[in-house]
Amino acid sequence: MQLFALLTRTAALPLKALIIIAAGSSLFNVGIMILVNRAAQDIAADGVDDVNWLMAGLFCAAIAFYLVFELRLLSRFAVLVEDAIHAVRCDIIQLLRDLNLADRDRIGDAELYDVVTQASDTISQNSQYIAIAFRSAILVVAILAYIFVTSKTTFVMLTFAIGLAGFVYMRRGQRVMQSHMSVAQDDQRMFDRITDQLDGWKEVRMLRPRRIELADAFNASVDRAAEGRITVQNASFDLYIFGQLALFILLGVVVFVVPSYTDISTGNLAKTATAVLFIIGPIGIIIQAVAVLGSAEASAARILNLENRLEEFSSATDSRKPVNPKAFAGFSRISLEAAEYEYTAESGVEPFHLGPVALHVDRGEILFISGGNGSGKSTLMRILTGLYAPSAGQLTVDGRTIGAVNRRDYRALIASVLSNYHLFPELFGLRDVSKDAVMEQLRYFELDDVVGMENNRFVTLDLSTGQKKRLALVVALLEDRPVLVLDEWAADQDPQFRKKFYRELLPRLKAQGKTIIAVTHDDAYFDLADRRVHLSEGMQIEAGPAPAAEA
Numbered sequence: 001m002q003l004f005a006l007l008t009r010t011a012a013l014p015l016k017a018l019i020i021i022a023a024g025s026s027l028f029n030v031g032i033m034i035l036v037n038r039a040a041q042d043i044a045a046d047g048v049d050d051v052n053w054l055m056a057g058l059f060c061a062a063i064a065f066y067l068v069f070e071l072r073l074l075s076r077f078a079v080l081v082e083d084a085i086h087a088v089r090c091d092i093i094q095l096l097r098d099l100n101l102a103d104r105d106r107i108g109d110a111e112l113y114d115v116v117t118q119a120s121d122t123i124s125q126n127s128q129y130i131a132i133a134f135r136s137a138i139l140v141v142a143i144l145a146y147i148f149v150t151s152k153t154t155f156v157m158l159t160f161a162i163g164l165a166g167f168v169y170m171r172r173g174q175r176v177m178q179s180h181m182s183v184a185q186d187d188q189r190m191f192d193r194i195t196d197q198l199d200g201w202k203e204v205r206m207l208r209p210r211r212i213e214l215a216d217a218f219n220a221s222v223d224r225a226a227e228g229r230i231t232v233q234n235a236s237f238d239l240y241i242f243g244q245l246a247l248f249i250l251l252g253v254v255v256f257v258v259p260s261y262t263d264i265s266t267g268n269l270a271k272t273a274t275a276v277l278f279i280i281g282p283i284g285i286i287i288q289a290v291a292v293l294g295s296a297e298a299s300a301a302r303i304l305n306l307e308n309r310l311e312e313f314s315s316a317t318d319s320r321k322p323v324n325p326k327a328f329a330g331f332s333r334i335s336l337e338a339a340e341y342e343y344t345a346e347s348g349v350e351p352f353h354l355g356p357v358a359l360h361v362d363r364g365e366i367l368f369i370s371g372g373n374g375s376g377k378s379t380l381m382r383i384l385t386g387l388y389a390p391s392a393g394q395l396t397v398d399g400r401t402i403g404a405v406n407r408r409d410y411r412a413l414i415a416s417v418l419s420n421y422h423l424f425p426e427l428f429g430l431r432d433v434s435k436d437a438v439m440e441q442l443r444y445f446e447l448d449d450v451v452g453m454e455n456n457r458f459v460t461l462d463l464s465t466g467q468k469k470r471l472a473l474v475v476a477l478l479e480d481r482p483v484l485v486l487d488e489w490a491a492d493q494d495p496q497f498r499k500k501f502y503r504e505l506l507p508r509l510k511a512q513g514k515t516i517i518a519v520t521h522d523d524a525y526f527d528l529a530d531r532r533v534h535l536s537e538g539m540q541i542e543a544g545p546a547p548a549a550e551a
């Protein structure tokens with residue numbers, strides 16, 4: 001059972017303690033039943049006289065003890081479940097943080113959000129059912145033991161009937177569980193459509209047919225998800241009805257079949273019938289729990305499935321030893337030696353292949369990378385930044401190959417603004433940078449009027465495209481690392497600032513000893529580069545001489 005595997009993954013279930021608490025709760029529950037039976041027997045024998053205070057007192061005491069054990073069981077289980085969910089969420093986020101970019105690209109956001117939020121919440125919200133079902137199972141055993149003592153024939157008949165009904169019930173329960181899994185997939189598709197709507201807000205607004213078709217697609221995904229839910233609910237309801245029916249049959253067996261086929265006494269028949277009435281409650285709870293736990297089981301399966309995939313990826317990822325930021329601090333040359341990269345083929349489409357590429361950049365140099373759209377520049381930058389591992393050839397620093405063991409040390413050399421960069425509202429990882437240093441950079445990038453800092457947070461990120469890119473470069477420069485990697489940074493800048501970037505900032509950074517690797521289409525500034533690599537359709541071709549013209 002996946003749910004059990006998930007709950008016991010981080011710490012063994014304290015089964016002994018739980019059984020003791022559940023047994024305590026069941027014991028007092030059975031005690032209540034025996035007291036009721038006994039009181040009924042006394043009344044039948046002696047008629048109703050005064051209140052039997054001893055029995056009433058014992059009855060109240062049994063209820064009080066039952067409550068104490070029951071509450072303890074529920075709270076213990078809640079802590080257990082929350083601990084397990086917390087641990088699994090942390091594990092998944094940790095595994096995700098450690099993923100290579102190439103593997104990260106293969107995990108859908110919808111699946112990730114589902115696992116970290118919805119699937120975990122489903123388990124958390126249903127945890128009390130696990131506890132109550134566990135207690136109910138023990139209670140059923142205890143009541144059956146009582147029936148065994150009262151009438152062995154009834155016990156055999158009941159055990160057989162409960163076993164048969166339980167078998168059929170569980171088989172039907174598996175089908176419900178499969179329906180839960182397909183509902184989760186429908187939900188993920190619906191989430192993708194919502195993302196399309198939110199991310200494509202402007203595009204949707206601008207083209208009415210797009211709005212209509214996207215709305216149709218969204219409605220279809222919502223309908224599908226709703227249909228799936230109805231199927232699950234109907235199946236759960238069927239299961240519940242089947243369970244109830246089985247219970248009535250059970251009662252019928254005791255009242256009609258048992259007296260006819262056994263020599264049970266009237267007194268024992270009454271006791272057994274009461275016991276069956278008492279067993280109906282816990283069996284009913286187990287029935288309800290199985291129906292509800294189907295969704296928890298499906299959620300646990302989704303969580304463990306994602307975790308397994310992440311673990312598979314992480315076995316091929318970078319070493320977990322602590323990063324040594326000084327490992328390559330004194331480097332002289334970064335090189336790519338016949339490096340190649342190929343994306344994973346998706347549904348029959350020929351994957352893009354980069355390389356072989358051979359290049360080097362020496363400390364303090366400026367390397368430009370140029371090429372047409374889709375020629376592989378960004379892919380090359382991801383290799384140069386250590387985000388992608390080359391599928392052939394190698395990335396080296398002063399002859400040392402960069403691989404799984406030292407890739408994180410290598411990345412500590414580099415600050416970057418890549419394509420699809422993300423601006424964080426806070427200066428994460430830059431706590432030691434003074435506010436003055438930040439303000440100085442903001443002034444240099446002419447952002448001080450629009451972006452302020454408060455408590456290490458930017459006051460706003462509501463900026464123009466070019467301003468956002470400037471802010472991303474501010475953050476990269478504050479990282480103060482020896483190598484700066486920029487992917488078409490100047491593309492969104494106005495001509496004045498573009499000139500300032502090429503003619504003032506880059507030479508200044510070079511003078512400070514920074515190594516700069518930049519993707520650029522600005523051929524008017526190619527003369528700045530110490531060397532240039534040109535790509536065409538993934539192949540490295542000889543870079544032409546840089547135009548001498550001053551922009």
Ligand SMILES: Nc1ncnc2c1ncn2[C@@H]1O[C@H](COP(=O)(O)OP(=O)(O)OP(=O)(O)O)[C@@H](O)[C@H]1O
Pocket residue numbers: 105343344352371372373374375376377378379380419
């Ligand atoms: N995650 C990915 N999975 C599969 N293929 C990809 C992926 N990212 C990019 N590609 C493919 O790799 C090729 C090169 O993309 P890349 O982004 O490196 O080009 P580029 O030179 O930076 O283009 P541009 O100038 O348009 O930004 C493209 O044809 C693209 O389809």
